[in-house]
Amino acid sequence: MTQGxxxxxxxxxxxxSERHGPPGSPQDRRxxxxxxxxxxxxxxxxxxxxxxxxxxxxLLYGIALAFTDAQSGRTRSTQxxxxxxxxxxxxxxxxxxxxxxxxxxxxxxxxxxFVLALGLALLLNxxxxxxxxxRALAIIPWAMPEVVVGLMxxxxxxxxxxxxxxxxxxxxxGDGRDWLTGLATALxxxxxxxxxSGMPQTTVALLAGLQNTPHELHEAAALDGAGAWRRxxxxxxxxxxxxxxxxxxxxxxxxxxxxxxxxxxxxxGPGGRTRLPMLFAYEEAFHYGQFGYAAAxxxxxxxxxxxxxxxxxxxxxxxxGDR
Amino acid sequence: MSMRTxxxxxxxxxxxLLGYLVFLAFPFLWLVSTAFKPAxxxxxxxxxxxxxxxxxxxxxxxxxxxxxxxxxxxxxxxxLCAAFIAVLVATPMAYVMARRxxxxxxxxxxxxxxxxxxxxxxxxIPLFLILKNLHLINTLWGLIMVYVVxxxxxxxxxxxxxxxxVPAELEEAASVDGAGRLRTLVSVTAPLLAxxxxxxxxxxxxxxxxxxxxxxVLLKTPEKQTLPVVLTHFIGxxxxxxxxxxxxxxxxxxxxxxxxxxxxQRRITGGMLAGAVKS
Numbered sequence: 274m275t276q277g278x279x280x281x282x283x284x285x286x287x288x289x290s291e292r293h294g295p296p297g298s299p300q301d302r303r304x305x306x307x308x309x310x311x312x313x314x315x316x317x318x319x320x321x322x323x324x325x326x327x328x329x330x331x332l333l334y335g336i337a338l339a340f341t342d343a344q345s346g347r348t349r350s351t352q353x354x355x356x357x358x359x360x361x362x363x364x365x366x367x368x369x370x371x372x373x374x375x376x377x378x379x380x381x382x383x384x385x386x387f388v389l390a391l392g393l394a395l396l397l398n399x400x401x402x403x404x405x406x407x408r409a410l411a412i413i414p415w416a417m418p419e420v421v422v423g424l425m426x427x428x429x430x431x432x433x434x435x436x437x438x439x440x441x442x443x444x445x446x447g448d449g450r451d452w453l454t455g456l457a458t459a460l461x462x463x464x465x466x467x468x469x470s471g472m473p474q475t476t477v478a479l480l481a482g483l484q485n486t487p488h489e490l491h492e493a494a495a496l497d498g499a500g501a502w503r504r505x506x507x508x509x510x511x512x513x514x515x516x517x518x519x520x521x522x523x524x525x526x527x528x529x530x531x532x533x534x535x536x537x538x539x540x541x542g543p544g545g546r547t548r549l550p551m552l553f554a555y556e557e558a559f560h561y562g563q564f565g566y567a568a569a570x571x572x573x574x575x576x577x578x579x580x581x582x583x584x585x586x587x588x589x590x591x592x593x594g595d596r
Numbered sequence: 597m598s599m600r601t602x603x604x605x606x607x608x609x610x611x612x613l614l615g616y617l618v619f620l621a622f623p624f625l626w627l628v629s630t631a632f633k634p635a636x637x638x639x640x641x642x643x644x645x646x647x648x649x650x651x652x653x654x655x656x657x658x659x660x661x662x663x664x665x666x667x668x669x670x671x672x673x674x675x676l677c678a679a680f681i682a683v684l685v686a687t688p689m690a691y692v693m694a695r696r697x698x699x700x701x702x703x704x705x706x707x708x709x710x711x712x713x714x715x716x717x718x719x720x721i722p723l724f725l726i727l728k729n730l731h732l733i734n735t736l737w738g739l740i741m742v743y744v745v746x747x748x749x750x751x752x753x754x755x756x757x758x759x760x761x762v763p764a765e766l767e768e769a770a771s772v773d774g775a776g777r778l779r780t781l782v783s784v785t786a787p788l789l790a791x792x793x794x795x796x797x798x799x800x801x802x803x804x805x806x807x808x809x810x811x812x813v814l815l816k817t818p819e820k821q822t823l824p825v826v827l828t829h830f831i832g833x834x835x836x837x838x839x840x841x842x843x844x845x846x847x848x849x850x851x852x853x854x855x856x857x858x859x860x861q862r863r864i865t866g867g868m869l870a871g872a873v874k875s
Contacts, residue, residue, distance in 0.1 A: 323748070332714065332718060332722075334726075335719060343721075407613060410620040415861075417806075418805070424627075424831070425846060428627060429623050436645075439642065555717060567721060
C-alpha cells in the first residue's frame with residue numbers, strides 16, 4: 274500500500290457528490306447533531322492541529338526549502354537562492370533521466386494493470402466457480418509490505434536459485450538471465466512487480482464500480498440483441514467511466530511517486546536504469562544532504578502531477594456531464 | 597451476460613481466471629518454499645517447488661543475523677500507537693464532516709485528495725528538520741507522530757463513510773425521546789460506529805506496519821529500526837546462502853498484515869460496494 278487506503282477514498286469520492294441534497298434542500302433541513310458552536314471546534318481540533326503542524330506546515334516549508342541552499346550538517350546558515358535550484362535542475366541530466374524512467378515506470382505499470390484489472394473485474398463479476406479463491410488470494414499482494422514484495426520477487430528473479438530461470442531452463446528456453454541486474458531487463462522486471470502488487474486493489478475498485486451497473490439495463494440490451502462488446506460499451510462503460518478515470522489517475526500518481534518497491538528490488542540500479550525520481554531525491558537529500566535541491570525536485574514532481582490531476586478532474590467533470 | 601455465454605467462452609474465462617490465480621500465488625508460494633529449504637537445496641542449480649528436507653534453520657539464522665524481535669517490537673509499538681491516536685483524533689472530526697456540510701468539510705476533502713498526490717520527499721525533508729530540532733530523530737515517538745498524520749487522510753475518509761452509514765434519523769429519534777446530545781452519541785451512534793472504527797484502526801495499523809520510507813529516514817540505529825527497515829539489511833550480502841533467512845524473515849513479517857487484512861478485507865470492500873450501490 275503505497276499511500277494509505279486510497280481506494281476506499283476513491284469509492285466514497287465518486288459517491289460523495291450525489292449523496293447529499295444541496296444546502297437548503299429538504300434533505301439539508303434535517304436534524305443537525307452538530308452546530309456552529311465551541312463544541313464543534315472541540316471535536317475538530319484534535320485532528321486539525323496535527324494536520325496543520327505536521328502535514329500542511331511541513332509541505333509549505335518543503336516548498337520554501339526548494340528556494341534555499343539548505344544542506345544537512347552545515348554550520349553556515351541557510352540562504353535564499355531564488356530559482357537557482359530549479360536552474361541547476363534544468364541542466365541535471367541525471368534528474369531528467371530519472372524523471373523519464375519515472376514516467377515509463379508509471380505508464381508501464383498503470384496501463385497494463387488497468388487493462389488486466391478490468392478484464393479480471395469483468396470476469397469476477399460473472400458466476401465463476403473459483404471466484405472466492407481469486408478474492409482470497411488477492412489479499413496477498415494487497416496486504417504485503419512493499420519491502421516483502423520486493424524481497425519475494427528478488428527470490429523469484431534470482432539468477433541461479435530463482436523459480437523464473439528454473440522454469441525457463443525446464444521448458445528448454447535457455448539458461449535464463451540475470452533479470453534485475455541486466456541493463457535491458459531491469460526496468461521491465463520491476464514493472465512486472467509493480468503490476469503484480471497493485472492489481473488486486475485496482476480490480477476490487479473496478480469490481481465495486483461494476484456492481485453499480487443496473488442489471489436490468491444489461492438484460493434489456495441483451496434482449497435487444499446487443500453483443501457482449503456493445504453491452505459493455507453502451508451499458509457498463511458509461512457507469513464505470515468515472516471510477517476507472519479516478520483509479521488510473523491516482524494509480525499513475527502513486528506509481529510515479531513510489532519508492533519502497535524499487536528501493537528493495539534494485540535500489541535504482543543497474544547504472545541508474547530503474548532510478549525513479551523518488552529514489553533520486555532520497556539519495557540527494559539523505560546521502561548527499563542536499564535538502565534544498567531535493568526539495569526542488571519534489572516541487573517539479575508536484576508540478577507535473579498537478580497537471581495530470583487537472584486533466585483527470587476535467588475529464589471527470591466532463592464524464593459527469595455525459596450522464 | 598450469462599444467458600448467451602457459450603461453452604468455449606466459459607472455458608476461456610476459466611483459463612483466464614486460472615492464469616490470474618497462478619500469477620497471484622506463485623511468488624508467494626516460492627517465498628514460503630524458500631523459507632523452509634535447507635542451505636544445500638538453495639544452492640542447487642535445480643531448485644524444486646517443495647523442499648525435500650524442510651527445515652526451520654532459516655528462521656533461526658534470520659533471528660541470529662538481524663535483530664528481528666526488537667524490530668518487530670518497534671513496529672508493533674509504532675503501528676499500535678499510530679493507529680490508536682489516529683482513530684482517536686479522526687473520529688470526532690469525521691463525525692463533524694459527515695453530519696455538517698461546511699467549508700471545513702470541503703477544505704478537508706480537498707486536502708485528502710491533494711495529500712494523496714504529494715511526493716513524500718517534499719514532506720520528509722521538513723519533517724526531518726523539525727523532528728531534529730525537537731530531538732525526536734531516531735525515536736519511535738517521532739515516527740509515530742509522522743505515521744499519525746500520514747494515516748489521517750484515509751482514516752478520516754473511511755470514518756466519514758461509516759458515520760454517513762449511521763442514519764441521522766436514529767439520532768433524531770433519540771433526541772426526540774429526550775436524550776441529550778452526548779447521550780445520543782454514546783448510546784446510539786457509538787455502538788453502530790464501533791465496527792467501522794475498528795476497521796479503520798486495523799487499516800492504519802497495517803499501513804504503519806508496512807511502511808518503509810519514513811522509517812528509513814528517521815531511524816538510524818539498528819535497535820530503534822522497524823521491521824521493514826531491518827528486512828532491507830538482508831539484501832546486503834548477495835549469494836545463495838542468504839536467500840533462506842531472507843525468505844524466512846520476509847515470510848514472518850507478512851503474517852500479521854495478512855491475518856488482519858483477511859479479517860477486515862470484507863469490511864473494506866463491503867464498504868466500498870455499499871457506497872457504490874447507494875449512489
